[in-house]
Amino acid sequence: MQITASTASLTVDDVAASQRFFTTHLGYTEQAAAEGFASLTRDDAAMDIVLLARGTGVLPADQRDQRASGLILAFTTTGLEAEEKRLRSEGVDITMPLREEPWGERLFQVTDPNGVIVQFVEWVTPSAPEGA
Numbered sequence: 001m002q003i004t005a006s007t008a009s010l011t012v013d014d015v016a017a018s019q020r021f022f023t024t025h026l027g028y029t030e031q032a033a034a035e036g037f038a039s040l041t042r043d044d045a046a047m048d049i050v051l052l053a054r055g056t057g058v059l060p061a062d063q064r065d066q067r068a069s070g071l072i073l074a075f076t077t078t079g080l081e082a083e084e085k086r087l088r089s090e091g092v093d094i095t096m097p098l099r100e101e102p103w104g105e106r107l108f109q110v111t112d113p114n115g116v117i118v119q120f121v122e123w124v125t126p127s128a129p130e131g132a
Contacts, residue, residue, distance in 0.1 A: 007048040010068040012114035015051045021112040022049060025092050046075060072109070072117045080122040084108050102126060 012018050019038040022028040028040040028049065036053030052058065054067055077083060084098050087110060095117070096109035104126035109119045 005048060007050055008073060009050040009052060010114075010116055011052050011054050011056075011063070011066060012068055012116065013054055014114055015053050017113035018051050018116060025087060025090055025110075026118070047073075049073075067114070068116050072119050074119040074121055076121045076123070078122060080106055080108070080120060083120055100124070 010018070015036055015038050019030065019033070019040065022040050023030065026042075028042055028046075031039040031041050031048070033039070036056050038051045040049045040051070042048075054065060081098065084094060088094055092110050094108055095111045096107070096119075098106065098108040100106045104124050106122045106124055107119055109117055111117050
């Protein structure tokens with residue numbers, strides 16, 4: 001088997017709202033769309049995103065009324081500070097401000113109109129513990 005692309009399929013209440021968020025602020029473009037469906041892509045290594053309206057018949061019966069929750073779309077990127085500044089200037093709510101974890105992960109998070117959490121990550125050399 002050879003995987004040629006990766007796609008995250010997200011069930012949301014308002015497909016159009018998430019579609020606008022991802023295309024306006026995160027550089028995605030629409031590949032295809034119909035009532036209750038949108039397929040989004042980028043020209044780089046980011047995974048494709050499919051947005052499906054809650055209740056859509058293509059979803060398994062036991063999942064049709066669930067929403068995307070308990071997950072984080074994480075994108076490893078460069079220029080993290082500039083990206084946070086750009087999104088903030090566009091009026092995107094930064095729901096977790098830029099921070100650095102002791103293991104070398106720098107990150108911040110935004111949340112789309114349907115509650116989908118998007119995390120931006122940049123890896124750096126971890127700081128040495130104090131007194132080391």
